[in-house]
Amino acid sequence: MVRLRLRPDLALVLVCAGLYVGAAAQARMAGGTALSLAVTTISTPLVALGNLAGETWEDLWQGRRDLRATLAELERVRAEAGELRRSNQLLSAELAMLRQGSRLLAAYPALAEHATVARVVARDIVRAHTILLDRGRADGVRLDSPVLAESGLLGRVERVQEHAARVQLLSHPAAAAAARVVGVPPEGLLVGGDQPRLTGLPPYTQVAVDQPVVSTGSEGIYPAGLLFGTTLESKLEGIFTIVPVRLAAQPAEVMVVLVLPPAGRSAP
Amino acid sequence: MKLAAAFVVALLLQLGLTASHLWWVLPACQPLLLVVVATARRMGPTGVAWSGLAAGLITDVIGERIIGPGGIAGAIAGAVVAAVVRRFEMEGPLFWIVGSLLAAACSETAWIAAVAALGVKPDHAWRGALATVAMTAAAGLVVAAVERSWRAWQSPARRRRRVLRRL
Numbered sequence: 352m353v354r355l356r357l358r359p360d361l362a363l364v365l366v367c368a369g370l371y372v373g374a375a376a377q378a379r380m381a382g383g384t385a386l387s388l389a390v391t392t393i394s395t396p397l398v399a400l401g402n403l404a405g406e407t408w409e410d411l412w413q414g415r416r417d418l419r420a421t422l423a424e425l426e427r428v429r430a431e432a433g434e435l436r437r438s439n440q441l442l443s444a445e446l447a448m449l450r451q452g453s454r455l456l457a458a459y460p461a462l463a464e465h466a467t468v469a470r471v472v473a474r475d476i477v478r479a480h481t482i483l484l485d486r487g488r489a490d491g492v493r494l495d496s497p498v499l500a501e502s503g504l505l506g507r508v509e510r511v512q513e514h515a516a517r518v519q520l521l522s523h524p525a526a527a528a529a530a531r532v533v534g535v536p537p538e539g540l541l542v543g544g545d546q547p548r549l550t551g552l553p554p555y556t557q558v559a560v561d562q563p564v565v566s567t568g569s570e571g572i573y574p575a576g577l578l579f580g581t582t583l584e585s586k587l588e589g590i591f592t593i594v595p596v597r598l599a600a601q602p603a604e605v606m607v608v609l610v611l612p613p614a615g616r617s618a619p
Numbered sequence: 620m621k622l623a624a625a626f627v628v629a630l631l632l633q634l635g636l637t638a639s640h641l642w643w644v645l646p647a648c649q650p651l652l653l654v655v656v657a658t659a660r661r662m663g664p665t666g667v668a669w670s671g672l673a674a675g676l677i678t679d680v681i682g683e684r685i686i687g688p689g690g691i692a693g694a695i696a697g698a699v700v701a702a703v704v705r706r707f708e709m710e711g712p713l714f715w716i717v718g719s720l721l722a723a724a725c726s727e728t729a730w731i732a733a734v735a736a737l738g739v740k741p742d743h744a745w746r747g748a749l750a751t752v753a754m755t756a757a758a759g760l761v762v763a764a765v766e767r768s769w770r771a772w773q774s775p776a777r778r779r780r781r782v783l784r785r786l
Contacts, residue, residue: 366690374733
């Protein structure tokens with residue numbers, strides 16, 4: 352028996368040559384074969400798997416993009432909502448101020464004609480006992496102009512600028528005004544401090560609690576007849592009757608005030 | 620055995636990469652050629668050429684083309700890759716990058732030449748050949764990176780460091 356031994360490299364060359372001849376034969380034949388059908392059958396599930404992977408990737412990518420867009424939209428809407436909330440707060444504050452202003456004007460119709468309506472823009476009612484108004488010299492506000500809130504007198508203008516004015520509250524330790532208790536003839540001096548009080552009343556003056564304390568105008572600043580507050584329980588100190596007064600106007604709640612023309616003592 | 624498994628995986632991958640929902644340049648990648656490159660580590664030029672022949676024939680079959688030119692081109696590519704790798708003693712990432720690039724370039728050139736010699740109109744021209752070379756070389760780069768990472772992960776030095784850290 353003859354055993355044919357072929358070197359692998361020569362065999363490779365021969366196979367390649369055979370393939371070339373076979374390929375040339377195929378090139379001259381047309382039409383599909385069973386092999387191509389088999390290839391199609393085998394490749395179909397693999398292609399489907401590849402498509403599944405591709406679709407999943409596309410879905411993930413699209414989902415990520417959608418999520419980004421949604422997050423950006425959410426951020427924008429949040430910013431818009433914050434802006435609207437701030438606007439709403441400002442409008443609410445403006446509305447409250449307008450309501451207070453209209454109530455103030457309605458409460459003092461006789462004084463409103465020559466008075467200036469001003470807004471409180473800043474307040475320090477604990478330390479400095481002052482408030483800052485948005486009206487000044489340009490608006491007719493003068494030094495020592497009485498400042499009136501809806502519920503009563505608040506203080507007097509102690510410093511005026513062109514478009515701003517600082518008001519010394521009646522609770523200021525240096526504040527003082529001529530006043531009297533309704534129904535009690537003698538006039539007294541209302542002095543400020545942590546507890547404003549009416550001093551200078553004769554001894555043993557009978558003062559009932561919760562009686563209105565009004566201005567007399569003797570000091571030349573406040574017009575007569577405006578309310579300072581109400582009395583608390585009086586006491587005798589030395590030779591005077593001292594009457595603690597609960598001020599009517601609450602500076603912490605005042606947003607709009609009426610600045611009255613000065614009574615005439617101070618120069619503009 | 621490992622090479623046979625890799626051959627099957629590469630074949631399935633080559634079929635799967637033609638899916639329409641995948642990136643359109645992916646079908647140009649020829650994972651079977653990477654298996655041919657891998658055989659260059661274990662076999663001589665003739666053995667690699669035989670594996671290239673098998674890979675080329677299978678590529679012809681699954682591409683539903685004339686069976687033969689792909690085999691011839693694969694055999695030439697395998698022989699060239701094996702010769703170059705041996706001549707320059709390539710190792711590591713360079714082996715994969717140069718090997719895949721060379722295999723794809725030789726295979727495509729030989730295939731175009733063979734098809735032209737047969738007088739058949741090829742299903743792709745130079746642009747397709749360039750895409751094949753680029754994508755196969757990119758796949759070789761990926762394999763090189765993965766192999767390097769795997770070796771670094773499995774390295775005795777890293778194990779020693781890990782043990783020392785636990786002490």
